[in-house]
Amino acid sequence: MSSLSFTPSSTNKLSREDYRRQKDLEAARKAGTAPAEQDEEGKDINPHIPQYIAKAPWYLDTGRPTLKHQRIHELEEKKDNNQWYARGLRLPAVTKFRKGACENCGAMTHKTKDCMDRPRKTGAKWTGQDIMPDEIIQDIELDYDAKRDRWNGYDPSEHSKIYEEYEKIEEARRKIKANELDKQSTTELVKKTGDRIATEFSSDEEEDDEDKYAEKSDMPGQKVNTKTRTTIRNLRIREDTAKYLRNLDINSAYYDPKTRSMRDNPNKEKGAEDSFYAGDNFVRYTGDAPNMANLQLFAWQAYEKGTDVHLQANPTQGELLHREYLQKKEKLKDTSKDSILAKYGGEEHLNAPPKELLLAQTEQYVEFSRTGRIIKGPERAIPKSKYEEDVFNNNHTSVWGSYWADGNWGYKCCRSFIKNSYCTGLAGIEAANSSNLLTVSELKNDEEFSNKKSLVEIHIENMKKSKSKNVDDSNKHIKRKNLGEGDIQLDTKKLKKALEEEDRRIKQIKQMKNDINMDDRKRPYNSAYMGNNDKLDSEVTEEELEAYRLKKQS
Secondary structure, eight states: OTTOOOOOOSSSOOOHHHHHHHHHHHHHHHHTSSOOEEOTTSOEEOTTSOHHHHSOOTTTOOSSOOOGGGSOOOOSSOOOTTOOOOTTOBOOOOSSOOTTSOTTTOOSSSOGGGOOSOOOSSOHHHHOOSOOOOBOOOOOOOOHHHHTOTTTTOOHHHHHHHHHHHHHHHHHHHHHHHHHHHHSOHHHHHHHHHHHHHTTTSHHHHHHHHHHHHHHSOOTTEEEETTTTEEEEOSSOTTSOOGGGSOOOTTSOOOBTTTTBOOSOSOTTTOTTTOSOOOHHHHHSSTTHHHHHHHHHHHHHHHHTTOOOOTTTOHHHHHHHHHHHHHHHHHHHHHHHHHHHHHHOOHHHHTOOOHHHHHSOOSOOOEEOTTSOEEESOOOOOOOOSSOOSOOOTTOSSOTTSEEETTEEEOTTTOOOSTTOOOOTHHHHHHHHHTTOOOHHHHHHOHHHHSOOOHHHHHHHHHHHTTOOOOSOOTTEEEEEOTTSOEEEEEHHHHHHHHHHHHHHHHHHHHHHHHHTSOTTTSOTTTTOOSOOTTSSSOOOHHHHHHHHHHHHO
16 A cells, blocks of 8 residues: 555546546545655655645646645845946957957957947058957846846946035035125115115005015915925915814714815704805715716717717817707607506506605604604704795784785784785774774674574575576475575485484494594404495485584584
């Protein structure tokens, strides 16, 4: 078992029997019953190493098991990466021309056509004079990093020469300036100052001063140094309030000190419209910014599909194409919608009211306290009207239309029926009472309100106005005088039946009131149903009105 070894050729395809023996050998090595495979150096190879790691690539495959391809190859000779070409070095010069040398300069290291010296009128081959020495040909082997090193071969001493020359120039300039200041005497300085004061009030000098001071002044948000001609720009104006001072609550919007940005609204409870600063994202997603982004996206997509459009080169063309695209898109959407509805139907489901109205409930979470005050969640929205509300003009304490009498609208505070009139208060009410206008006490004593008509009388008047048909069978009816306004014929059987229906209706109303206070689990099915709906579509008969009036009086 110890001499068992199986290394089939990698070029030949394994047979079924060879493949089975190879798998058995690998299993035995992993179990420890067979010796481990050894590499070139006699070291054991761990049998648990996967095949894709143990197998060498084709360009490093030696035909024997090894793991050298997984180890770092150490260089035999460490090369000096600081090596570079020695510039300007030449061999000692010769005095006689040599065969095969450059005909122009006489050097042996290059041919005539490759000579870099000035072309001579008569070359060194014929004159034999001024023969140039041979160049030193250097063969430096650089590795991958040394070939790509920008500073390889750089001599810092070359830059020190330039720096020393610059320092000498600056030192000479300072000495010249100091000598000029020493030459100016004190009297000359006083004279120049007096001349400047004498001409200060002239218009030309004032303009010069303005230009001078304007040049030295700083623009908001930047600082200009006139001497060095450099501009230092600040990220914000000093008069502006810093973003992190908008709301000092630590749980408010996050402020990034590195970019000095605050993306969210620091005062969310006020809303974006009421806040002076609503965050950086408010500017990014409001106004024309989203439209511009959509236009740019459309230009990119159109260019990818073959349309020659560029938003920066021709913005008008891009805008027109985008409008045309949106119009065609909406038209195609409507066409497809109509075709689907025409084929499958179901248009009535599209006009259904929202689920909030159908189910009388929403998914919006609101938490209330014991007193009914909202603790968590949005406040209950107050319905708004398109008309002005609670606007009191001309000293009025009530709005126009708060008082009504004799078919006229007016103000309740002064009982005035003239719109936009000045409020007179109690004096106006007393004046209205003295001019025989209706007051509250007069309304109580008025005959029209004291002699109220019953439902039967109101129905009779409506029947007369609509010219209803008379009852044909007069023998089965009885006559009854109704307050001197005419005879009404009632059928006794129908009246009796109407009284029974009225009793049943009253019992259902009482039962419904009891079911409201009942537990939902004990309430009978369809208990909230009001009962007979067959009468809803038909007209109310005279017998039913009479039964209602009799039960009302009892």
